[in-house]
Amino acid sequence: MQRILPALVLLCFSIASHGAIYKWVDEDGVTQFSQFPPSEQEAERVRGAARPAEDPDAARERLQQKLDGFEERREAESDSREEQAAQQEQQALRQRNCEAARHNLEILSRGGRTRIRTESGETTYLTEEQRQERLETARKAVEENCN
Numbered sequence: 001m002q003r004i005l006p007a008l009v010l011l012c013f014s015i016a017s018h019g020a021i022y023k024w025v026d027e028d029g030v031t032q033f034s035q036f037p038p039s040e041q042e043a044e045r046v047r048g049a050a051r052p053a054e055d056p057d058a059a060r061e062r063l064q065q066k067l068d069g070f071e072e073r074r075e076a077e078s079d080s081r082e083e084q085a086a087q088q089e090q091q092a093l094r095q096r097n098c099e100a101a102r103h104n105l106e107i108l109s110r111g112g113r114t115r116i117r118t119e120s121g122e123t124t125y126l127t128e129e130q131r132q133e134r135l136e137t138a139r140k141a142v143e144e145n146c147n
Contacts (some may be wrong), residue, residue: 021046094145100142108135 022034024043037043108114114126
């Protein structure tokens, strides 16, 4: 195996510079490669590496165009996912606001005295005028968030 590897490396370098390469298996069962066929047995002619079908610069340009197109599609998909996530977040916020507005509307619609807690933590009662203002605000919030 140690003798075959250097031979294969040399073979690879010589394929580009010479036309014909021959392959055969010797009496020890080892595959051999050479520029010249053996005289005492039959050998298979191995084709060298094919020349590129197009100019390397043109191929490089075509590949760069494909890469650019891929990047553009990836960025568009990323933007689309971000936009979709923002829409879902907005929809979830509207749903929570809708539920809160409906809850407030239900409590304010019951009539009677409505108790609230102030920012300082004190409990007070709404006047009828305050309750009507909050009832109208709750109706608008339901209209905005629940439709």
